Amino acid sequence: MSPQLPQFKDIQLWETACTHRSYFNEHPEVQEDNERLEFLGDAVLGFLVGKLLYQKYPQMREGELSRLRSRLVNNEHQLAEFALSLNLDQHLRLGKGAEKEGTRQNPDVLSDTLEAVIGAYFLDAGIEAVEQFIEPLFSAIAEQVTATSELDQNYKGQLQEWALAYCGLIPRYSIRQETGADHAKEFTVEVRIGSEVYGVGVGESKKTAEKRAAKAALEAQNAAGGKN
Incomplete structure (x- = not known):
């Protein structure tokens, strides 16, 4: 089954998460872009992926867990792939200039937007709901990485x-x-x-x-x- 975006109770949080600063700059009625939510989502994501790997790979030492988490969380292209698999690019709110420049397919922007959605969903539904949302995505890719890479493991x-x-x-x-x-x-x-x-x-x-x-x-x- 293909991954699905979470359902928000607070639609304003969802809209803010999808609001790129280019859209914010062109629409004075919009109160905020998604950069603060991106900051929060990055922190939530790092914690939850760390927890997932700690539980999934009890034989891994601290350095190995850190390297694997970095490959999953700090890899902007991986996050961008997740964003595309969730069709998040279709929901991104961009300014006219950014749209013409192809920003909708920019991996950095897509990964930042996914982090913003995670931050917003954390505020909307709590940490357990976010964990259920991200676990299938990151568990599967962690298995692929560990299967195809030794991760410098001893x-x-x-x-x-x-x-x-x-x-x-x-x-x-x-x-x-x-x-x-x-x-x-x-x-x-x-x-x-x-x-x-x-x-x-x-x-x-x-x-x-x-x-x-x-x-x-x-x-x-x-x-x-x-x-x-």
Whole structure:
């Protein structure tokens, strides 16, 4: 199901959230543009995405969570994509000059407007309603980012910390399979804690395969509740 813009009880808040300063400057009857709401929405968004990632990725350390949050919240093009998926560009109120300049498709403006809508919705309906609105958007993209990027994560270090804490053992890695020609090798590595296999990874190098095996082990433990 495609994402939907929230329904506002206070229509004035919604209209202000969609009001670019160019429209405000050309319409003296309008009391405010959306820049103050953008400021508020940025703060609310940072908090809620931080909470989402904290709960979704219990194995991630502080630095990794910060990098992932930055990729999601401080990426103006990502926010602009969200805005377009919500058809927010169609609701944006622009001045005539800004309209001619193509501002309706400007990624910076779209991302700012989405933040303003989040700020306005926070004032209109509260933090829990905003959380329900943004969670599907950011949860899905977080999964994509973590699936396609290592985020500089030290998966082997994390797994060793977990294994020592809960099992009193150090993980051991071994090659299960090695295939391909010399110039295109593919390694399958398994990681054991004690006698049990906790994860398997495949990669173009032993190091990459070990890292992916550690990641698989961590994800399995996360799904199982974090403890044996």
